[in-house]
Amino acid sequence: EVQLSESGGGLVQPGGSLRLSCEASGFMFANYAMSWVRQAPGKGLEWVSVGFGSGTSSSALYADSVKGRFTVSRDNSKNTLYLQMDRLRAEDTAIYYCAKNHCSGGTCYIFDNWGQGTLVTVSS
Amino acid sequence: SYVLTQPPSVSLAPGQTTSLTCGGNNIGSKYVHWYQQKPGQAPVLVVYTNSDRPSGVPERFSGSNSGNTATLTISRVEAGDEADYYCQVWDTDSGHVVFGGGTKLTVL
Numbered sequence: 330e331v332q333l334s335e336s337g338g339g340l341v342q343p344g345g346s347l348r349l350s351c352e353a354s355g356f357m358f359a360n361y362a363m364s365w366v367r368q369a370p371g372k373g374l375e376w377v378s379v380g381f382g383s384g385t386s387s388s389a390l391y392a393d394s395v396k397g398r399f400t401v402s403r404d405n406s407k408n409t410l411y412l413q414m415d416r417l418r419a420e421d422t423a424i425y426y427c428a429k430n431h432c433s434g435g436t437c438y439i440f441d442n443w444g445q446g447t448l449v450t451v452s453s
Numbered sequence: 454s455y456v457l458t459q460p461p462s463v464s465l466a467p468g469q470t471t472s473l474t475c476g477g478n479n480i481g482s483k484y485v486h487w488y489q490q491k492p493g494q495a496p497v498l499v500v501y502t503n504s505d506r507p508s509g510v511p512e513r514f515s516g517s518n519s520g521n522t523a524t525l526t527i528s529r530v531e532a533g534d535e536a537d538y539y540c541q542v543w544d545t546d547s548g549h550v551v552f553g554g555g556t557k558l559t560v561l
Contacts, residue, residue, distance in 0.1 A: 364550070366496075374488070374496065374539050376550035390548055393454075426495055434502040436484050438543035438550050441507060443495040 331355040331442040333427050338447030345417050345451075351410040351427030351444055359405040362430035362437055365412050367423035368446075375423070379430065379438070380410060395421075417451045424448050455544040457553035464559040469530055473556050475523040475540030483542045485523040487516060490555075491536045499538075500525060527558075535560045 337349040351363070365377040380401040381388045389401045400413040410427055424446040431441035458476040465471050475485060485503050488496040498507050500516035503523065513528045527534055540553040 366552075373537075373555040374490075374541075374552040376552060379550070392549060431498075431501070433505065434484055436502070436543055438541075439484075439486050439498065439501045440488070440496070440541075441498050441501070443497070445495050 331429060333429065333442060333444035335425060335427050335444045335447040338425065338449045340450045340452065341417055342453050343417060343419060343451055346413070346415045347417065347449060349412040349414065349425055349427075349447060349449070351412075353408045353410065353427075353429070356429070358403075358408040363403065363410045364428045364430055364438075364440060365401065365410075365425055366428055366440065366443075367421075367425045367449075369420075369423045372423075377425070378412065414449070417449075419451050422449060422451045454547050454549065455542070455551050457540055457542065457551055459538075459540060459553040459556045461554070462557045462559065464561055465530055466561045467530055467532060470526065470528045471530055471558065473525040473527070473538050473558070475525070475553050476521055477523070477542065478521060480521055480523050480542065481519045483518075483544075485516065485518050486541045487514075487525045488539045488541065489534075489536045490539065496539065530558075530560055532560050534558060 332354045362381045364379040378401040398416045402411045426446045427444045428440035429442040431439040487500040490496040503518040504516045537555045539555045
């Protein structure tokens with residue numbers, strides 16, 4: 330059974346930093362792209378980032394709203410996905426979900442399993 | 454950037470059939486995926502690549518996609534189907550995942 334468990338959320342001041350973690354189990358983590366999706370209170374879903382294979386930098390894509398401030402990385406030896414969030418803004422307040430990417434029909438941007446999410450609140 | 458448009462809300466009685474729409478420019482050329490999110494819970498994939506169902510999702514859920522509209526059809530709606538439903542695509546032009554704004558389904 331696929332399980333995803335996020336942690337690291339909390340209250341942070343504007344301009345601050347936070348690192349989220351997503352621990353995965355039940356599948357070959359290294360073989361799958363993994364994504365972060367967020368949901369502001371009372372709002373819809375917003376894709377944040379996807380991390381491919383291993384490492385950081387070129388192995389990732391980002392939404393325009395977080396590009397240059399957020400960095401996704403992964404440690405395949407620990408089956409863990411990370412999201413380093415810097416220069417946080419009030420509008421980054423949201424529940425952050427990690428999700429496993431599924432490939433079908435030539436696309437790999439299908440989210441077939443989700444964690445329960447971790448709440449990030451950016452406020453002074 | 455690519456925009457997906459969903460009606461904010463839909464209401465119907467148990468046993469009825471509903472078609473939730475997701476509009477986008479030439480969306481028929483893209484693969485559309487649908488998620489169900491119940492209050493306080495994480496989203497769940499219910500239809501992917503337009504019309505495929507993950508294992509465990511009832512056959513009452515079906516999808517289609519053509520032209521400028523994708524549709525999630527829920528037959529014989531039950532109280533347990535009450536949730537927010539989101540459509541999603543991959544936009545190759547921007548290299549971004551795009552979600553629709555979501556439709557709140559209320560079962561009267």
